[in-house]
Amino acid sequence: MTLVDLQKRFDEKIEAEVKIEPKDWMPDGYRKTLIRQISQHAHSEVVGMLPEGNWITRAPSLRRKAALLAKVQDEGGHGLYLYAAAETLGVSREELIDELLCGKAKYSSIFNYPALSWADIGAIGWLVDGAAIMNQVMLQRTSYGPYSRAMIRICKEESFHQRQGYEILLTLCRGSDEQKAMAQDSLNRWWWPSLMMFGPHDSESTHSEQSMSWKIKRKSNDELRQAFVDATVPQARYLGLTIPDPDLKWNESTGHWEFGEIDWEEFWQVVKGNGICNRQRLKDRIRAHEEGAWVREAAMAHAEKQRHRRDVA
Amino acid sequence: MSAPDSPLFLFARHMGDNGLILGHRLSEWCGHGPVLEQDITMTNIALDLIGQARLYYQLAAEMHPSDLTEDDIAYLRPERAYSNVLLVEQPNGDFAHTVLRQFLFDAWHLPFLHRLCDSPESGLGEIAAKAVKEVSYHYRWSREWVIRLGDGTEESHRRMTQALDDLWIYREELLLPSDWEQTLIRSEIIPDPDVLRPEWQHAIHATLSEAGLPIPQTPVIQQGGKNGIHTEHLGHLLAELQYMQRAYPGQVW
Numbered sequence: 001m002t003l004v005d006l007q008k009r010f011d012e013k014i015e016a017e018v019k020i021e022p023k024d025w026m027p028d029g030y031r032k033t034l035i036r037q038i039s040q041h042a043h044s045e046v047v048g049m050l051p052e053g054n055w056i057t058r059a060p061s062l063r064r065k066a067a068l069l070a071k072v073q074d075e076g077g078h079g080l081y082l083y084a085a086a087e088t089l090g091v092s093r094e095e096l097i098d099e100l101l102c103g104k105a106k107y108s109s110i111f112n113y114p115a116l117s118w119a120d121i122g123a124i125g126w127l128v129d130g131a132a133i134m135n136q137v138m139l140q141r142t143s144y145g146p147y148s149r150a151m152i153r154i155c156k157e158e159s160f161h162q163r164q165g166y167e168i169l170l171t172l173c174r175g176s177d178e179q180k181a182m183a184q185d186s187l188n189r190w191w192w193p194s195l196m197m198f199g200p201h202d203s204e205s206t207h208s209e210q211s212m213s214w215k216i217k218r219k220s221n222d223e224l225r226q227a228f229v230d231a232t233v234p235q236a237r238y239l240g241l242t243i244p245d246p247d248l249k250w251n252e253s254t255g256h257w258e259f260g261e262i263d264w265e266e267f268w269q270v271v272k273g274n275g276i277c278n279r280q281r282l283k284d285r286i287r288a289h290e291e292g293a294w295v296r297e298a299a300m301a302h303a304e305k306q307r308h309r310r311d312v313a
Numbered sequence: 314m315s316a317p318d319s320p321l322f323l324f325a326r327h328m329g330d331n332g333l334i335l336g337h338r339l340s341e342w343c344g345h346g347p348v349l350e351q352d353i354t355m356t357n358i359a360l361d362l363i364g365q366a367r368l369y370y371q372l373a374a375e376m377h378p379s380d381l382t383e384d385d386i387a388y389l390r391p392e393r394a395y396s397n398v399l400l401v402e403q404p405n406g407d408f409a410h411t412v413l414r415q416f417l418f419d420a421w422h423l424p425f426l427h428r429l430c431d432s433p434e435s436g437l438g439e440i441a442a443k444a445v446k447e448v449s450y451h452y453r454w455s456r457e458w459v460i461r462l463g464d465g466t467e468e469s470h471r472r473m474t475q476a477l478d479d480l481w482i483y484r485e486e487l488l489l490p491s492d493w494e495q496t497l498i499r500s501e502i503i504p505d506p507d508v509l510r511p512e513w514q515h516a517i518h519a520t521l522s523e524a525g526l527p528i529p530q531t532p533v534i535q536q537g538g539k540n541g542i543h544t545e546h547l548g549h550l551l552a553e554l555q556y557m558q559r560a561y562p563g564q565v566w
Contacts, residue, residue: 062333069356076349168566
Protein backbone atom coordinates (compact mmCIF):
# COMPACT_ATOMS: atom_id res chain seq x y z
CA MET A 1 0.00 0.00 0.00
CA THR A 2 1.40 3.41 -0.83
CA LEU A 3 1.74 6.24 1.62
CA VAL A 4 -1.10 8.04 -0.11
CA ASP A 5 -3.39 5.04 0.38
CA LEU A 6 -2.40 4.72 4.02
CA GLN A 7 -3.09 8.38 4.63
CA LYS A 8 -6.44 8.06 2.86
CA ARG A 9 -7.45 5.10 5.00
CA PHE A 10 -6.40 6.97 8.15
CA ASP A 11 -8.40 10.05 7.13
CA GLU A 12 -11.45 7.91 6.45
CA LYS A 13 -11.28 6.35 9.88
CA ILE A 14 -11.00 9.74 11.55
CA GLU A 15 -13.93 10.98 9.49
CA ALA A 16 -16.05 7.92 10.34
CA GLU A 17 -15.21 8.12 14.09
CA VAL A 18 -13.40 4.76 13.98
CA LYS A 19 -10.69 4.66 16.68
CA ILE A 20 -7.07 4.50 15.62
CA GLU A 21 -5.34 1.54 17.30
CA PRO A 22 -1.63 0.98 18.11
CA LYS A 23 -0.90 -1.28 15.12
CA ASP A 24 -2.66 0.97 12.60
CA TRP A 25 -0.67 3.20 10.33
CA MET A 26 -0.75 6.84 11.48
CA PRO A 27 0.98 10.03 10.33
CA ASP A 28 4.16 10.88 12.22
CA GLY A 29 2.72 14.18 13.38
CA TYR A 30 -0.32 12.43 14.85
CA ARG A 31 1.93 9.99 16.72
CA LYS A 32 4.18 12.78 18.01
CA THR A 33 1.26 14.92 19.11
CA LEU A 34 -0.24 12.02 21.03
CA ILE A 35 3.04 11.10 22.70
CA ARG A 36 3.49 14.72 23.76
CA GLN A 37 -0.05 15.09 25.03
CA ILE A 38 -0.44 11.71 26.77
CA SER A 39 2.96 11.91 28.43
CA GLN A 40 2.24 15.47 29.63
CA HIS A 41 -0.96 14.18 31.03
CA ALA A 42 0.82 11.26 32.77
CA HIS A 43 3.48 13.59 34.19
CA SER A 44 0.71 15.90 35.47
CA GLU A 45 -0.86 13.04 37.40
CA VAL A 46 2.45 12.14 39.02
CA VAL A 47 3.57 15.72 39.77
CA GLY A 48 0.01 16.40 40.92
CA MET A 49 0.55 13.91 43.75
CA LEU A 50 2.98 16.36 45.38
CA PRO A 51 0.79 19.34 46.42
CA GLU A 52 -1.90 17.05 47.82
CA GLY A 53 0.57 14.54 49.26
CA ASN A 54 1.87 17.53 51.21
CA TRP A 55 -1.36 17.51 53.28
CA ILE A 56 -1.87 13.79 53.96
CA THR A 57 0.11 13.80 57.19
CA ARG A 58 -1.76 16.92 58.37
CA ALA A 59 -5.32 16.02 57.32
CA PRO A 60 -7.68 17.21 60.08
CA SER A 61 -9.66 13.99 60.58
CA LEU A 62 -9.14 10.29 59.93
CA ARG A 63 -11.97 10.21 57.43
CA ARG A 64 -10.41 13.05 55.43
CA LYS A 65 -6.98 11.49 55.69
CA ALA A 66 -8.20 8.17 54.30
CA ALA A 67 -10.07 9.91 51.45
CA LEU A 68 -7.04 11.99 50.54
CA LEU A 69 -4.74 8.97 50.57
CA ALA A 70 -7.14 7.13 48.31
CA LYS A 71 -7.34 10.10 45.97
CA VAL A 72 -3.59 10.54 45.66
CA GLN A 73 -3.25 6.81 45.11
CA ASP A 74 -5.79 7.05 42.27
CA GLU A 75 -3.68 9.76 40.68
CA GLY A 76 -0.64 7.51 40.73
CA GLY A 77 -2.80 4.85 39.10
CA HIS A 78 -3.89 7.31 36.40
CA GLY A 79 -0.23 8.06 35.78
CA LEU A 80 0.35 4.34 35.22
CA TYR A 81 -2.50 3.88 32.72
CA LEU A 82 -1.41 6.96 30.83
CA TYR A 83 2.25 5.92 30.63
CA ALA A 84 0.99 2.54 29.37
CA ALA A 85 -1.18 4.29 26.75
CA ALA A 86 1.83 6.36 25.63
CA GLU A 87 3.97 3.21 25.42
CA THR A 88 1.58 1.79 22.80
CA LEU A 89 2.95 4.54 20.52
CA GLY A 90 6.45 3.07 20.61
CA VAL A 91 8.14 5.06 23.35
CA SER A 92 9.24 3.77 26.76
CA ARG A 93 8.21 5.11 30.15
CA GLU A 94 11.91 5.60 31.00
CA GLU A 95 12.38 7.87 27.99
CA LEU A 96 9.30 9.87 28.90
CA ILE A 97 10.39 10.27 32.51
CA ASP A 98 13.86 11.34 31.41
CA GLU A 99 12.26 14.08 29.32
CA LEU A 100 10.30 15.28 32.34
CA LEU A 101 13.33 15.29 34.60
CA CYS A 102 15.53 17.16 32.14
CA GLY A 103 12.84 19.81 31.80
CA LYS A 104 11.99 19.06 28.17
CA ALA A 105 8.50 17.63 28.77
CA LYS A 106 5.85 19.74 30.46
CA TYR A 107 3.19 18.96 33.02
CA SER A 108 0.13 20.95 33.99
CA SER A 109 1.23 24.35 35.30
CA ILE A 110 -1.42 24.30 37.99
CA PHE A 111 0.80 22.07 40.12
CA ASN A 112 3.38 24.83 40.32
CA TYR A 113 1.11 26.65 42.74
CA PRO A 114 1.50 25.80 46.44
CA ALA A 115 -1.09 24.00 48.59
CA LEU A 116 -0.99 26.22 51.67
CA SER A 117 -4.03 25.34 53.73
CA TRP A 118 -6.44 22.47 54.27
CA ALA A 119 -9.00 24.42 52.21
CA ASP A 120 -6.61 24.13 49.26
CA ILE A 121 -7.23 20.37 49.29
CA GLY A 122 -10.91 21.19 48.80
CA ALA A 123 -10.18 23.78 46.10
CA ILE A 124 -7.85 21.45 44.22
CA GLY A 125 -10.56 18.80 44.11
CA TRP A 126 -13.34 21.18 43.18
CA LEU A 127 -11.58 23.53 40.75
CA VAL A 128 -8.48 21.73 39.50
CA ASP A 129 -10.12 18.34 39.11
CA GLY A 130 -13.23 20.13 37.87
CA ALA A 131 -11.26 21.86 35.12
CA ALA A 132 -9.42 18.64 34.31
CA ILE A 133 -12.73 16.79 33.97
CA MET A 134 -13.99 19.28 31.34
CA ASN A 135 -11.01 18.32 29.28
CA GLN A 136 -11.11 14.62 30.09
CA VAL A 137 -14.80 14.16 29.34
CA MET A 138 -14.04 15.47 25.88
CA LEU A 139 -11.02 13.16 25.60
CA GLN A 140 -13.16 10.07 26.18
CA ARG A 141 -14.09 10.62 22.53
CA THR A 142 -10.54 11.23 21.34
CA SER A 143 -9.57 9.42 18.15
CA TYR A 144 -6.75 7.26 19.58
CA GLY A 145 -8.24 4.08 21.11
CA PRO A 146 -5.90 3.45 24.10
CA TYR A 147 -6.05 7.13 25.14
CA SER A 148 -9.82 7.21 24.86
CA ARG A 149 -10.16 4.04 26.96
CA ALA A 150 -7.75 5.32 29.62
CA MET A 151 -9.86 8.49 29.82
CA ILE A 152 -13.10 6.60 30.33
CA ARG A 153 -11.60 4.89 33.38
CA ILE A 154 -10.03 8.06 34.68
CA CYS A 155 -13.18 10.18 34.33
CA LYS A 156 -15.15 7.93 36.67
CA GLU A 157 -12.63 8.42 39.45
CA GLU A 158 -12.10 12.12 38.77
CA SER A 159 -15.72 13.07 39.13
CA PHE A 160 -15.69 11.36 42.52
CA HIS A 161 -12.62 13.42 43.49
CA GLN A 162 -14.32 16.59 42.42
CA ARG A 163 -17.36 15.94 44.60
CA GLN A 164 -15.08 15.09 47.49
CA GLY A 165 -13.23 18.41 47.08
CA TYR A 166 -16.47 20.35 46.92
CA GLU A 167 -17.69 18.59 50.04
CA ILE A 168 -14.53 19.64 51.93
CA LEU A 169 -15.29 23.27 51.07
CA LEU A 170 -18.96 22.90 51.88
CA THR A 171 -18.03 21.68 55.35
CA LEU A 172 -15.69 24.66 55.82
CA CYS A 173 -18.29 27.13 54.56
CA ARG A 174 -20.82 25.80 57.05
CA GLY A 175 -18.25 25.93 59.84
CA SER A 176 -16.65 28.74 61.83
CA ASP A 177 -15.73 32.19 60.49
CA GLU A 178 -12.12 31.07 60.49
CA GLN A 179 -12.96 28.07 58.33
CA LYS A 180 -15.00 30.13 55.91
CA ALA A 181 -12.18 32.64 55.58
CA MET A 182 -9.83 29.75 54.86
CA ALA A 183 -12.16 28.60 52.06
CA GLN A 184 -12.45 32.11 50.55
CA ASP A 185 -8.69 32.61 50.64
CA SER A 186 -8.25 29.35 48.86
CA LEU A 187 -10.74 30.26 46.11
CA ASN A 188 -8.98 33.61 45.71
CA ARG A 189 -5.68 31.88 45.03
CA TRP A 190 -6.92 28.96 42.88
CA TRP A 191 -9.59 30.59 40.69
CA TRP A 192 -7.41 32.25 38.08
CA PRO A 193 -4.82 29.44 37.83
CA SER A 194 -7.74 27.04 37.27
CA LEU A 195 -8.98 29.12 34.32
CA MET A 196 -5.43 29.08 32.97
CA MET A 197 -5.51 25.27 32.90
CA PHE A 198 -7.44 25.40 29.62
CA GLY A 199 -4.46 27.00 27.92
CA PRO A 200 -4.10 30.10 25.75
CA HIS A 201 -6.97 31.62 23.78
CA ASP A 202 -7.83 29.62 20.66
CA SER A 203 -6.25 32.32 18.51
CA GLU A 204 -2.92 31.87 20.36
CA SER A 205 -2.87 28.09 20.72
CA THR A 206 -0.16 26.52 18.55
CA HIS A 207 -1.27 22.89 18.48
CA SER A 208 -5.03 23.29 18.68
CA GLU A 209 -6.13 23.45 15.07
CA GLN A 210 -4.27 20.35 13.91
CA SER A 211 -5.38 18.42 17.03
CA MET A 212 -8.98 19.33 16.32
CA SER A 213 -8.76 18.10 12.73
CA TRP A 214 -7.27 14.79 13.91
CA LYS A 215 -10.06 14.64 16.50
CA ILE A 216 -7.50 14.25 19.28
CA LYS A 217 -9.10 17.37 20.74
CA ARG A 218 -12.84 17.76 20.29
CA LYS A 219 -13.46 21.19 21.80
CA SER A 220 -11.39 24.36 21.82
CA ASN A 221 -9.64 25.85 24.86
CA ASP A 222 -12.05 28.78 25.04
CA GLU A 223 -15.15 26.59 24.68
CA LEU A 224 -14.00 24.36 27.53
CA ARG A 225 -13.06 27.33 29.72
CA GLN A 226 -16.50 28.87 29.21
CA ALA A 227 -18.20 25.59 30.06
CA PHE A 228 -16.14 25.40 33.25
CA VAL A 229 -17.02 28.94 34.33
CA ASP A 230 -20.71 28.34 33.61
CA ALA A 231 -20.68 25.17 35.72
CA THR A 232 -18.62 26.60 38.57
CA VAL A 233 -20.15 30.02 39.28
CA PRO A 234 -23.43 28.60 40.67
CA GLN A 235 -21.43 26.14 42.79
CA ALA A 236 -19.42 28.99 44.30
CA ARG A 237 -22.63 30.86 45.07
CA TYR A 238 -24.08 27.83 46.78
CA LEU A 239 -20.99 27.75 49.00
CA GLY A 240 -21.49 31.46 49.74
CA LEU A 241 -18.04 32.29 48.37
CA THR A 242 -17.13 35.21 46.11
CA ILE A 243 -15.30 34.57 42.87
CA PRO A 244 -12.37 37.01 42.71
CA ASP A 245 -13.37 38.61 39.40
CA PRO A 246 -15.03 42.06 39.40
CA ASP A 247 -15.95 41.62 35.73
CA LEU A 248 -17.91 38.44 36.25
CA LYS A 249 -21.51 38.89 35.08
CA TRP A 250 -24.38 36.88 33.67
CA ASN A 251 -25.21 37.54 30.05
CA GLU A 252 -28.90 36.87 29.54
CA SER A 253 -28.73 36.86 25.75
CA THR A 254 -25.87 34.35 25.40
CA GLY A 255 -26.83 32.30 28.45
CA HIS A 256 -23.22 32.37 29.64
CA TRP A 257 -21.19 33.97 32.40
CA GLU A 258 -18.84 36.66 31.12
CA PHE A 259 -15.53 36.87 32.92
CA GLY A 260 -12.49 39.13 33.08
CA GLU A 261 -9.21 38.71 31.23
CA ILE A 262 -6.67 36.18 32.48
CA ASP A 263 -3.25 37.50 33.47
CA TRP A 264 -1.38 35.94 30.54
CA GLU A 265 1.92 37.31 31.74
CA GLU A 266 1.58 35.15 34.86
CA PHE A 267 0.48 32.20 32.73
CA TRP A 268 3.58 32.35 30.53
CA GLN A 269 5.89 32.93 33.48
CA VAL A 270 4.69 29.72 35.13
CA VAL A 271 4.86 27.79 31.84
CA LYS A 272 8.45 28.97 31.45
CA GLY A 273 9.38 27.59 34.86
CA ASN A 274 9.10 30.70 37.02
CA GLY A 275 6.10 29.79 39.16
CA ILE A 276 6.43 29.52 42.94
CA CYS A 277 6.88 25.75 42.95
CA ASN A 278 8.31 24.87 39.50
CA ARG A 279 11.82 24.25 40.80
CA GLN A 280 10.67 22.47 43.93
CA ARG A 281 8.38 20.09 42.02
CA LEU A 282 11.02 19.13 39.53
CA LYS A 283 13.65 18.74 42.23
CA ASP A 284 11.34 16.46 44.19
CA ARG A 285 10.80 14.26 41.16
CA ILE A 286 14.51 14.20 40.34
CA ARG A 287 15.41 13.31 43.91
CA ALA A 288 12.85 10.48 44.04
CA HIS A 289 14.21 9.15 40.75
CA GLU A 290 17.87 9.38 41.74
CA GLU A 291 17.37 8.02 45.24
CA GLY A 292 15.32 5.17 43.78
CA ALA A 293 18.01 4.15 41.29
CA TRP A 294 19.60 1.57 43.60
CA VAL A 295 16.17 0.02 44.27
CA ARG A 296 15.42 -0.38 40.57
CA GLU A 297 18.90 -1.80 39.94
CA ALA A 298 18.52 -4.27 42.83
CA ALA A 299 15.13 -5.42 41.53
CA MET A 300 16.59 -6.05 38.08
CA ALA A 301 19.68 -7.80 39.47
CA HIS A 302 17.51 -10.06 41.63
CA ALA A 303 15.25 -10.95 38.69
CA GLU A 304 18.32 -11.74 36.61
CA LYS A 305 19.79 -13.98 39.34
CA GLN A 306 16.46 -15.77 39.69
CA ARG A 307 16.37 -16.46 35.97
CA HIS A 308 19.91 -17.76 36.10
CA ARG A 309 19.12 -20.02 39.08
CA ARG A 310 16.12 -21.44 37.26
CA ASP A 311 18.17 -22.10 34.14
CA VAL A 312 20.87 -23.90 36.13
CA ALA A 313 18.36 -25.98 38.09
CA MET B 314 -11.81 10.59 89.45
CA SER B 315 -12.89 8.45 86.53
CA ALA B 316 -12.47 4.69 86.48
CA PRO B 317 -9.25 3.40 84.92
CA ASP B 318 -9.50 2.42 81.27
CA SER B 319 -10.30 -1.26 80.72
CA PRO B 320 -7.68 -3.63 79.28
CA LEU B 321 -9.86 -4.11 76.22
CA PHE B 322 -10.07 -0.37 75.62
CA LEU B 323 -6.30 -0.04 76.01
CA PHE B 324 -5.68 -2.92 73.63
CA ALA B 325 -8.02 -1.58 70.94
CA ARG B 326 -6.38 1.83 71.23
CA HIS B 327 -2.92 0.26 71.06
CA MET B 328 -3.79 -1.62 67.87
CA GLY B 329 -5.17 1.62 66.45
CA ASP B 330 -1.98 3.46 67.36
CA ASN B 331 0.19 0.87 65.60
CA GLY B 332 -1.86 1.26 62.44
CA LEU B 333 -2.09 5.04 62.56
CA ILE B 334 1.59 5.66 63.22
CA LEU B 335 2.88 3.13 60.67
CA GLY B 336 0.30 4.38 58.16
CA HIS B 337 1.49 7.94 58.78
CA ARG B 338 5.11 6.96 58.15
CA LEU B 339 4.24 5.16 54.91
CA SER B 340 2.15 8.09 53.73
CA GLU B 341 5.24 10.30 53.99
CA TRP B 342 6.53 8.41 50.94
CA CYS B 343 3.56 9.49 48.83
CA GLY B 344 4.87 11.08 45.63
CA HIS B 345 8.50 10.28 46.51
CA GLY B 346 8.73 6.50 46.00
CA PRO B 347 11.59 4.85 44.08
CA VAL B 348 9.26 3.79 41.26
CA LEU B 349 5.63 4.66 40.62
CA GLU B 350 4.28 1.14 41.32
CA GLN B 351 5.94 1.07 44.75
CA ASP B 352 4.80 4.61 45.51
CA ILE B 353 1.23 3.44 44.90
CA THR B 354 1.74 0.25 46.93
CA MET B 355 3.06 2.11 49.97
CA THR B 356 0.14 4.55 49.78
CA ASN B 357 -2.19 1.59 49.55
CA ILE B 358 -0.70 -0.11 52.62
CA ALA B 359 -0.92 3.22 54.48
CA LEU B 360 -4.57 3.43 53.53
CA ASP B 361 -5.24 -0.12 54.80
CA LEU B 362 -3.48 0.55 58.09
CA ILE B 363 -5.27 3.83 58.69
CA GLY B 364 -8.55 2.14 57.82
CA GLN B 365 -7.80 -0.56 60.41
CA ALA B 366 -6.82 2.09 62.96
CA ARG B 367 -10.20 3.74 62.48
CA LEU B 368 -11.99 0.47 63.21
CA TYR B 369 -10.00 -0.09 66.40
CA TYR B 370 -10.51 3.50 67.55
CA GLN B 371 -14.23 3.30 66.83
CA LEU B 372 -14.41 0.14 68.90
CA ALA B 373 -12.45 1.83 71.71
CA ALA B 374 -14.70 4.90 71.53
CA GLU B 375 -17.84 2.76 71.76
CA MET B 376 -16.71 1.02 74.92
CA HIS B 377 -15.49 4.20 76.62
CA PRO B 378 -17.86 5.72 79.18
CA SER B 379 -17.29 9.31 77.99
CA ASP B 380 -18.45 10.57 74.63
CA LEU B 381 -15.32 9.97 72.52
CA THR B 382 -14.93 9.88 68.74
CA GLU B 383 -12.27 8.17 66.64
CA ASP B 384 -10.71 11.59 66.01
CA ASP B 385 -10.55 12.48 69.71
CA ILE B 386 -8.57 9.31 70.25
CA ALA B 387 -6.37 9.71 67.21
CA TYR B 388 -5.60 13.42 67.53
CA LEU B 389 -6.05 14.70 71.05
CA ARG B 390 -3.69 12.82 73.31
CA PRO B 391 -0.28 13.83 74.60
CA GLU B 392 2.68 11.83 73.39
CA ARG B 393 2.88 9.71 76.57
CA ALA B 394 -0.64 8.39 75.98
CA TYR B 395 0.18 6.79 72.60
CA SER B 396 0.90 3.09 73.02
CA ASN B 397 2.21 2.01 69.61
CA VAL B 398 5.35 -0.12 69.52
CA LEU B 399 8.62 1.74 68.95
CA LEU B 400 9.22 -0.04 65.63
CA VAL B 401 6.40 1.71 63.79
CA GLU B 402 7.43 5.25 64.74
CA GLN B 403 10.99 4.83 63.42
CA PRO B 404 11.68 7.23 60.54
CA ASN B 405 11.41 5.99 56.96
CA GLY B 406 15.14 6.22 56.28
CA ASP B 407 15.86 4.79 52.84
CA PHE B 408 13.60 2.30 51.07
CA ALA B 409 15.52 -0.59 52.74
CA HIS B 410 14.61 0.71 56.20
CA THR B 411 10.98 1.19 55.20
CA VAL B 412 10.75 -2.30 53.73
CA LEU B 413 12.41 -3.95 56.72
CA ARG B 414 10.30 -2.04 59.26
CA GLN B 415 7.22 -3.19 57.36
CA PHE B 416 8.44 -6.79 57.20
CA LEU B 417 9.25 -7.01 60.91
CA PHE B 418 5.80 -5.61 61.67
CA ASP B 419 3.94 -7.80 59.16
CA ALA B 420 5.73 -10.98 60.27
CA TRP B 421 4.08 -10.45 63.66
CA HIS B 422 0.87 -8.79 62.47
CA LEU B 423 -0.26 -11.55 60.12
CA PRO B 424 -0.10 -14.59 62.47
CA PHE B 425 -1.43 -12.40 65.28
CA LEU B 426 -4.51 -11.43 63.25
CA HIS B 427 -5.06 -15.00 62.10
CA ARG B 428 -5.56 -15.94 65.75
CA LEU B 429 -7.36 -12.76 66.73
CA CYS B 430 -10.09 -13.69 64.22
CA ASP B 431 -11.22 -16.32 66.74
CA SER B 432 -11.40 -13.92 69.67
CA PRO B 433 -14.55 -14.36 71.78
CA GLU B 434 -14.68 -10.54 71.78
CA SER B 435 -16.64 -10.27 68.53
CA GLY B 436 -15.71 -6.63 67.86
CA LEU B 437 -12.04 -7.58 67.72
CA GLY B 438 -12.68 -10.75 65.74
CA GLU B 439 -14.55 -8.81 63.07
CA ILE B 440 -11.80 -6.23 62.64
CA ALA B 441 -9.19 -9.00 62.49
CA ALA B 442 -11.17 -10.91 59.85
CA LYS B 443 -11.23 -7.84 57.63
CA ALA B 444 -7.63 -6.81 58.32
CA VAL B 445 -6.11 -10.24 57.81
CA LYS B 446 -6.87 -10.16 54.09
CA GLU B 447 -5.12 -6.81 53.71
CA VAL B 448 -2.20 -7.82 55.88
CA SER B 449 -1.51 -11.05 53.95
CA TYR B 450 -0.87 -8.79 51.01
CA HIS B 451 1.33 -6.43 53.06
CA TYR B 452 3.36 -9.40 54.28
CA ARG B 453 3.81 -10.76 50.78
CA TRP B 454 4.97 -7.36 49.57
CA SER B 455 7.44 -6.66 52.39
CA ARG B 456 8.80 -10.21 52.40
CA GLU B 457 9.43 -10.17 48.65
CA TRP B 458 11.21 -6.84 48.90
CA VAL B 459 13.43 -7.99 51.77
CA ILE B 460 14.51 -10.89 49.56
CA ARG B 461 14.88 -8.75 46.45
CA LEU B 462 17.02 -6.14 48.20
CA GLY B 463 19.04 -8.64 50.23
CA ASP B 464 19.82 -10.63 47.10
CA GLY B 465 19.92 -7.81 44.52
CA THR B 466 23.16 -5.82 44.32
CA GLU B 467 26.05 -5.18 46.64
CA GLU B 468 24.59 -1.79 47.46
CA SER B 469 21.08 -3.07 48.20
CA HIS B 470 22.57 -5.84 50.36
CA ARG B 471 24.64 -3.30 52.28
CA ARG B 472 21.60 -1.06 52.82
CA MET B 473 19.49 -3.98 54.06
CA THR B 474 22.24 -5.04 56.46
CA GLN B 475 22.34 -1.50 57.81
CA ALA B 476 18.55 -1.47 58.17
CA LEU B 477 18.71 -4.76 60.10
CA ASP B 478 21.35 -3.29 62.35
CA ASP B 479 19.15 -0.24 63.03
CA LEU B 480 15.74 -1.91 63.41
CA TRP B 481 16.34 -5.41 64.77
CA ILE B 482 16.32 -4.21 68.39
CA TYR B 483 12.69 -3.07 68.02
CA ARG B 484 11.18 -6.35 66.77
CA GLU B 485 10.86 -8.16 70.09
CA GLU B 486 8.57 -5.57 71.67
CA LEU B 487 5.68 -6.86 69.56
CA LEU B 488 5.79 -10.12 71.54
CA LEU B 489 6.35 -8.67 75.00
CA PRO B 490 2.92 -8.19 76.57
CA SER B 491 2.01 -5.14 78.61
CA ASP B 492 -0.02 -5.54 81.82
CA TRP B 493 -3.29 -4.99 79.99
CA GLU B 494 -2.34 -7.48 77.30
CA GLN B 495 -1.51 -10.05 79.97
CA THR B 496 -5.00 -9.72 81.39
CA LEU B 497 -6.49 -10.29 77.94
CA ILE B 498 -4.17 -13.21 77.21
CA ARG B 499 -5.20 -14.91 80.45
CA SER B 500 -8.85 -14.63 79.52
CA GLU B 501 -8.00 -15.81 75.95
CA ILE B 502 -9.34 -12.65 74.32
CA ILE B 503 -6.10 -12.05 72.43
CA PRO B 504 -3.49 -14.58 71.28
CA ASP B 505 -0.67 -15.67 73.54
CA PRO B 506 2.68 -14.44 72.16
CA ASP B 507 4.37 -17.64 73.28
CA VAL B 508 2.16 -19.55 70.88
CA LEU B 509 2.98 -17.14 68.08
CA ARG B 510 6.69 -17.04 68.73
CA PRO B 511 7.88 -20.15 66.81
CA GLU B 512 5.95 -19.22 63.69
CA TRP B 513 7.09 -15.62 63.88
CA GLN B 514 10.71 -16.57 64.42
CA HIS B 515 10.63 -19.07 61.58
CA ALA B 516 9.09 -16.54 59.15
CA ILE B 517 11.79 -14.00 59.93
CA HIS B 518 14.70 -16.42 59.83
CA ALA B 519 13.55 -18.15 56.64
CA THR B 520 13.10 -14.82 54.87
CA LEU B 521 16.46 -13.43 55.95
CA SER B 522 18.13 -16.64 54.93
CA GLU B 523 16.48 -16.55 51.50
CA ALA B 524 17.61 -12.93 51.19
CA GLY B 525 21.17 -13.95 52.09
CA LEU B 526 21.11 -11.55 55.05
CA PRO B 527 22.80 -12.27 58.38
CA ILE B 528 20.60 -12.72 61.44
CA PRO B 529 21.77 -10.04 63.85
CA GLN B 530 23.26 -11.43 67.03
CA THR B 531 22.68 -8.47 69.32
CA PRO B 532 20.87 -9.34 72.55
CA VAL B 533 19.62 -5.75 72.89
CA ILE B 534 15.86 -5.26 73.04
CA GLN B 535 14.22 -1.85 73.06
CA GLN B 536 10.72 -1.51 74.42
CA GLY B 537 8.49 1.03 76.16
CA GLY B 538 6.06 2.13 73.49
CA LYS B 539 3.17 0.12 74.93
CA ASN B 540 3.58 2.08 78.15
CA GLY B 541 3.99 5.41 76.40
CA ILE B 542 7.77 5.70 76.67
CA HIS B 543 8.73 6.45 73.07
CA THR B 544 11.75 7.37 71.01
CA GLU B 545 12.18 11.08 70.27
CA HIS B 546 10.80 10.58 66.77
CA LEU B 547 7.18 10.24 67.84
CA GLY B 548 6.79 13.79 69.17
CA HIS B 549 7.63 15.31 65.79
CA LEU B 550 5.30 12.94 64.00
CA LEU B 551 2.46 13.88 66.38
CA ALA B 552 3.14 17.59 66.01
CA GLU B 553 2.41 17.19 62.31
CA LEU B 554 -0.46 14.73 62.71
CA GLN B 555 -2.25 16.87 65.31
CA TYR B 556 -1.54 20.27 63.77
CA MET B 557 -5.03 21.09 62.46
CA GLN B 558 -6.92 19.74 65.45
CA ARG B 559 -4.67 21.69 67.82
CA ALA B 560 -4.65 24.92 65.81
CA TYR B 561 -8.44 24.97 65.31
CA PRO B 562 -9.90 23.16 68.31
CA GLY B 563 -13.45 21.87 68.33
CA GLN B 564 -14.29 22.38 64.65
CA VAL B 565 -15.92 20.04 62.18
CA TRP B 566 -13.89 19.07 59.10
